[in-house]
Amino acid sequence: MAPLLEAEKVTKRFGGGFLNRQSTVALENLSLTIDDAYPSVTVVAGESGSGKTTLARLLLGMTDPSEGQIRYRGKALTQMNGEERRRFRREVQAIFQDPFEV
Known part of the structure; x- marks a missing residue:
């Protein structure tokens, strides 16, 4: 069975x-797997500017990676149709420290 949410070699x-002409690398070559264990809470912690919000936005499909893939139940977020995207948004949510930040 495919993991619930998976990031593979993601760079943003x-x-x-x-x-x-100069770009800033927010995340580089990150791989992460979140299994389908219910109930589950995953916490991302780090210093200011370490890429936590960028990671969350990538995992939620709010922005696309520059390289790599984010998959939900084995399907790339960038390949989802409208119904699949709505299901994803109902099932995967984030709680931000400052909800007005995003």
Whole structure:
């Protein structure tokens, strides 16, 4: 059986647009597996600026990785149709320290 949520070799870069040629790497080559054990709570902790919010946004499908894949029950988030995406949003949620931050 596929894991509930899986990140495989995920990298997220910001910047590097037309005028700003230098990009910032927020996450690099991160792999993470969250199994389908119910009930389950997963906590991400770290220093300010360490990529916690970026990781959460990636795992929730709010932004796409620059490299790598995020999969829910074996299916890449970027390949989901509308109904699959709605089901994903009902089943996977995050509780942010500051709900107005995201």
